[in-house]
Amino acid sequence: MKKRLSINFNAFLERHFPERRVFLRSDADTRFIRLRPSTQIIAYIGAASIVTWSIVATSILLMDSIGSGNFRDQAKRDQSAYERRLNELSSERDARAAEALAAQERFNAALSQISIMQSELLSSETRRRELETGIDVIQTTLRKTMKDREAARDQVARLSDGGAGVAANSVSDDAALNFLAAALESTAQERDKVVADAQDALLQAEEMKFDIQVMADKNDQIFRQLEEAMTVSVKPLDKMFRAAGMNTDRILNEVRKGYSGQGGPLMPLSFSTRGSAETAETKRANDILKDMDRLNLYRIAAQKAPFANPVKSAFRFTSGFGYRWGRMHKGTDFAAPHGTPVYSTADGVVIHAGWLSGYGKLVKIQHQFGIETRYAHLSKFRVKVGQRVSRGQRIGDMGNTGRSTGTHLHYEVRVGGKAVNPMIYIKAANDVF
The missing domain is CATH 2.70.70.10 (Glucose Permease (Domain IIA))
Incomplete structure (x- = not known):
């Protein structure tokens, strides 16, 4: 069976790849090379393999060249988009910086205004207290004058009742009566003047109260603007430090402790209450000043962190x-x-x-x-x-x-x-x- 298969296979090879001879002739001799069917089929297969490999390799190179071109184009597009995004971020950063500068200028202007208003408020409060004290003195004087007037009237009445029978016999009693009448008239004039002054003082007190209310409304508006400005300025800085994994309280304490500028170490600002209880406005002002102090510390810390x-x-x-090619970058x-x-x-x-x-x-x-x-x-x-x-x-x-x-x-x-x-x-x- 095997022999028959071998014979049939050789017959197939003979039919498709008949034995060939290649003659090599020289001047003195002629030689030939016998190419058997098995040798021819091996050569054919080898040549076909080389041609096939060439075709496949050429296709791979073409595909790689096309892919590289697409990759380069994509890389250029990505680079262009990234550069455009960077330019947008740079413009946005500049806009944020300009907004921060404008907010700082508004804050400085508002701070100057609140300082002026605070001085005026303190001055108004002093004047109001002085007016209240003056009114109390006037009222006390008025009460005393009215008592003196009533006492004088009673004395005049008594003298008038007792002097009906002895008027012709006593000149000194007439003089005393004239003196009491003059004193009574002077007292009445003084009373009228005190009453007029008291009314004027009450009108001035009402006007001062109205002015104080208007000033308080203006202060409240300024306080709200300052509180909004502090919120807009401080919270983003606090978020920035926390996003970087930095303990804000420790950072600010370190800046406050270590920084020395004009006038010595940084110390928190505050309004003095002069020993009296802290008012709501004073508390709001001190809270704003604390936020200003925190903003200043953040500004210093931001310069010292990358x-x-x-x-x-x-x-x-x-x-x-991160890791790159198995190594930490x-x-x-x-x-x-x-x-x-x-x-x-x-x-x-x-x-x-x-x-x-x-x-x-x-x-x-x-x-x-x-x-x-x-x-x-x-x-x-x-x-x-x-x-x-x-x-x-x-x-x-x-x-x-x-x-x-x-x-x-x-x-x-x-x-x-x-x-x-x-x-x-x-x-x-x-x-x-």
Whole structure:
């Protein structure tokens, strides 16, 4: 059976691939090469395999080229959309900054106005008390005068009754009677004057009461405006710090304790009650002043924490914080042209400005609250070790030094020596500024 199959297979090969001979002739000899059917089919299969592989490889290359073109187009579209979004965010940030500046100006104007109104209110209160005291004195004098008048009338009546029989015999009694009549008339005139003064004082007191009420209404309106301004200004800053995972009470206490400006350490402002009970208006004013103090502390703290972007020119994010290719990427990468300015994201002191292994040219800045920022792969330094820098100050130029595959900035934020995601601070600031 096997022999028959072999014979049939060989017959099939002979029919389709008959034995061929290839003659090789030289000057002195002629040789030939016998190509058996099995050799021919092997060669045929090999050639077919090569042709098939060429076709498949060419198709793959064409598909890859087409796919790469589509990917590049998509990447360009994504980059264009991302740059457009960044421009929108930048415009929105500028608008928020302008609104914050306008709110600050309105707040300063309202503060000046409330200070003037508070002084006028205190002056009005003093005048009202003086008028009340004057009215009390006038009323007391009036009562005394009326008593004196009644006593004089009684005395005149008694003299008139007793003097009917002795008028012709007593000149001194007539003189006393004339004196009492003159005193009575003077007392009546004085009484009328006191009554008129008392009425004028009452009218003035009513006018003062009306003025005080109008002033209180104006103060209430100013208080409401200030309270709204404080709410709009303080809450976003509080949200920004909390979004960055920072304990706001601890941060503000540290700023209040450590900051010294003109006039000494920061101390909360308050209106004095001069030993009397605190009124509702005084309490509202003190609450507003406390919010002003908190806003001022937030402003100082925001300058000392990295709530800013290290690159202000056009850029694109090329790599974020987290694991990349099995290794931890401890920062965020910003790609831009070579030499693009790099800025400090907060006030601090430069603790390193030199080469550091894979970082290349590196700048380290130590900030308050245990925060440190790193700016790696720079091409040029603009600061030196020990230099104190401010937020927004240029510290270097973007480059491609160290372990880098292209021009970019590797930006890190470390809290207590541990790397955290820089975008936490950048996004928190974008939501406010």
